[in-house]
Amino acid sequence: MSAIRPVPVRCVGGILHDQAGRLLLVQRANEPGRGLWSIPGGRVEPGETDSEALVREMREETGLVVRPGELAGHVIRGRYEIYDYVCEIESGELVPGDDAADARWVDEAALAALALTDGLADTLRGWEMLPRC
Template sequence: MSAIGPVPVRCVGGILHDQAGRLLLVRRANDPGRGLWSIPGGRVEPGETDNAALIREMREETGLVVRPGALVGHVVRGRYEIHDYICEVEGGFLRAGDDAAEVRWVDEATFVALALTDGLADTLRGWEMLPRC
């Protein structure tokens, strides 16, 4: 008899830096990661492309309209397969919404002081995507 594990859930995340080099983070309002800071993103809905999901999730969580760019990398956190992309802001107004309790641009000093989701700092460091100021 073979065991079948849980079906992975495909997710996307958006990595945004502003002109000053600060990184956009959200504080999660729901599990997984409630109360912790992470890059914005979420689940890819059935029939949705990563780009479409990223545009939708970024607008829902941050109020920003983004243009997805290159895939930076991916991580697996439990049953979640998260594919993280560079993004550029095209419009909108920064505000916390949907699954985000708070949203803000953070510099390096603020980043290291925040309660982050598991593995975020190491992952972003490995991808050279930490705040640049």
């Protein structure tokens, strides 16, 4: 008899650095990870590509319109399969919204002081995507 596995939920995240090399993080307003800091992103809706979902999620959570670039990496957190892409800003102003309680650019010192989602710092370090300042 085989165990029933939950259907994986495909998600995307956006890795974005500003001109100073700081990393964009959002504080999660909802579960999973409510109150913790992470890169912005969310679920891919039926019929969306990863790029479409990423543009939508980044705009909803940060107010920024982004251009998704290369895949930085992929992680599995429970039933969530998260594909994280490097992004560039096309327009907009940083304003937290939707699922984000707060949003900010962080340098190395600020990153070390924040309560992050599980494994975020190690994952970003492995992908060489930590703040560059």
